[in-house]
Amino acid sequence: MNFREYQEQATQKEYSIQDGDSIADPLLGVVSGAGSLSGEYKKFLRDGLGHQLFTEKVAEELGDILWYLAVFANKLGLDLNLIAEQNLEKCRNRWGWLRTQECSLVVSDFDSGFSQKERIPRKFEVEINEFIENDVASVSTFLNGKQVGNDLTDNAYKNDGYRFHDVFHLSYAAVLGWSPVVRKMLSCKRKSHPQIDEVEDGGRAIAAEEAISLLVFQYAKEHNFLEGISVLDCDLLKKIGKLTSGLEVFQCSPYDWEKAIFAGYSVWRQVIQNNGGIVQVDIDNRSIIYRPHKAMSQRKMKSEKPIEHPTLFYFNQKCG
Numbered sequence: 001m002n003f004r005e006y007q008e009q010a011t012q013k014e015y016s017i018q019d020g021d022s023i024a025d026p027l028l029g030v031v032s033g034a035g036s037l038s039g040e041y042k043k044f045l046r047d048g049l050g051h052q053l054f055t056e057k058v059a060e061e062l063g064d065i066l067w068y069l070a071v072f073a074n075k076l077g078l079d080l081n082l083i084a085e086q087n088l089e090k091c092r093n094r095w096g097w098l099r100t101q102e103c104s105l106v107v108s109d110f111d112s113g114f115s116q117k118e119r120i121p122r123k124f125e126v127e128i129n130e131f132i133e134n135d136v137a138s139v140s141t142f143l144n145g146k147q148v149g150n151d152l153t154d155n156a157y158k159n160d161g162y163r164f165h166d167v168f169h170l171s172y173a174a175v176l177g178w179s180p181v182v183r184k185m186l187s188c189k190r191k192s193h194p195q196i197d198e199v200e201d202g203g204r205a206i207a208a209e210e211a212i213s214l215l216v217f218q219y220a221k222e223h224n225f226l227e228g229i230s231v232l233d234c235d236l237l238k239k240i241g242k243l244t245s246g247l248e249v250f251q252c253s254p255y256d257w258e259k260a261i262f263a264g265y266s267v268w269r270q271v272i273q274n275n276g277g278i279v280q281v282d283i284d285n286r287s288i289i290y291r292p293h294k295a296m297s298q299r300k301m302k303s304e305k306p307i308e309h310p311t312l313f314y315f316n317q318k319c320g
Helices: 003-010 024-050 054-075 080-095 166-176 180-185 194-199 203-221 234-243 254-274 310-319
Strands: 123-133 136-143 146-152 276-282 287-291
Touching: 003 054, 003 080, 024 054, 054 080, 080 254, 123 166, 146 180, 166 180, 166 203, 166 254, 166 276, 166 287, 180 203, 203 234, 234 254, 254 276, 254 287
Parallel strands: none
Antiparallel strands: 123 136, 123 276, 136 146, 276 287
């Protein structure tokens, strides 16, 4: 028997609740059943083996709850079988259940079919350098010795390390295969397809990505910059889903986003500790890796004045 068959039989006229128009009765039945279920567990905690009918009572209460759920769903015109299937899909997308290499997102699909110059490179590395100008800490990012993107500061009253936030965009590119910001930085926008260039690689998509970066950063500041954290708040991931609605990256699951965010913050914390470094992006392997700076002679610095670690102080204060 599946849920659809159960719902059909559970809602036959001879078994229905007397007040056929009210949805309050089955709803209150669910609540009442949950209370009875918790009561049985309370007895089990109190009596232990003395409550030998515990599993039988639990099965009975679960059956009653299921019946009320079927009636409630039926009154709203909902299919309990479809609800169960959608819930499993939601769990797979959130937690990566039953995901395999074959069924997980093939990140290269976002720009496959485009010329090499319009694809985010499958593997590349950038060098991130921190320097002081007019007593303000700034960051520059270099690819093959050439600066990409603009100099970044924290744009805040207190140093909090957001000037290194290009790392987050790199992690989205690495794990999700998506980043309008990185496409702009590396000059690999898909201009051969005007609509994709406008919608997927244009200003609105870039704004969405920057909003996600800031949204997650504010969350991370309140959670030890995600050090020692293994699970993200579901509400945070839902907000990301809303921000990316209508974009190609919307097909990425909350599980994919969680992986990208944790990977980015792992590298970001190392960049903070070392005031810069080398970030390696490998889209084929969905990875982003940190390693220390190259020799100083190879670095492209605007200033040789050493920084006095204002961000490192803030980071250590937050992370204890």
